[in-house]
Amino acid sequence: MPKRFVLRAAAIVAASALVVIGAASSASAHVTVSSPDAKPGGYAKLVFRVPTESDNTSTTKLVVSLPTDHPFAHVGAQVKDGWKVEKKEEKLPATVKVGDVTLTKAITTITWTATAGGIPPNDFDEFALSVGKLPEGVDSLSFPAVQTYSDGEVVKWADVAKDGADEPEHPAPTLKLAAAITPVAATTSEGTSDSVARWLGGGGLLVGLIGLAFGLRPRRPATAPVEKQ
Numbered sequence: 001m002p003k004r005f006v007l008r009a010a011a012i013v014a015a016s017a018l019v020v021i022g023a024a025s026s027a028s029a030h031v032t033v034s035s036p037d038a039k040p041g042g043y044a045k046l047v048f049r050v051p052t053e054s055d056n057t058s059t060t061k062l063v064v065s066l067p068t069d070h071p072f073a074h075v076g077a078q079v080k081d082g083w084k085v086e087k088k089e090e091k092l093p094a095t096v097k098v099g100d101v102t103l104t105k106a107i108t109t110i111t112w113t114a115t116a117g118g119i120p121p122n123d124f125d126e127f128a129l130s131v132g133k134l135p136e137g138v139d140s141l142s143f144p145a146v147q148t149y150s151d152g153e154v155v156k157w158a159d160v161a162k163d164g165a166d167e168p169e170h171p172a173p174t175l176k177l178a179a180a181i182t183p184v185a186a187t188t189s190e191g192t193s194d195s196v197a198r199w200l201g202g203g204g205l206l207v208g209l210i211g212l213a214f215g216l217r218p219r220r221p222a223t224a225p226v227e228k229q
Helices: 003-026 189-216
Strands: 030-035 045-049 059-065 074-077 083-098 103-116 124-132 139-143 145-149 154-157 175-176
Touching: 030 175, 045 145, 059 124, 074 083, 074 103, 124 145
Parallel strands: none
Antiparallel strands: 030 045, 045 124, 059 103, 059 145, 074 124, 083 103, 139 175, 145 154
């Protein structure tokens, strides 16, 4: 096989692999929220995935804020080994009716504090809540989060993405209720962008392989013209 064809094949495969890896990694480094059973008007398990974006420090604290305009009548926090959990209840700005319950106060923040080593560098952990009822007529709910590292660094995941704009640097974990009817569709803006990135990356790899196949196809030798008698 000619050397130039081998070089072309290597370049296509390498470029396609970088597209897939780069797209996936760029969309997986945020604090996110998802749910296997969320639907408007029902109860749900919310799962917050927390990555430690550091090579030498650990995540030692996570504070999650719950919506006060659509408060939950019930909030149960996951109890985890190596973590202390606290729920803070506050008076609501206005009375809110949730199903048959009228709320004047509600749980507004959940705090997990490490009692051991926390989340190690470059690893992740998940923290769950059981909440309800979820509001109806609402497309999404945002859960601003504050992540604290062992060296004292604090990262606030509180920016809300605007329609048509690029994803902010520190997006708030957001649950898409309209797409949360089935477990597969329950995701965050980060999860959605991650899926799109993977599809685009896979498409790029497929196109690259098709191009490789055509590039490696042997050329037909030129046929000499037939002389007329």
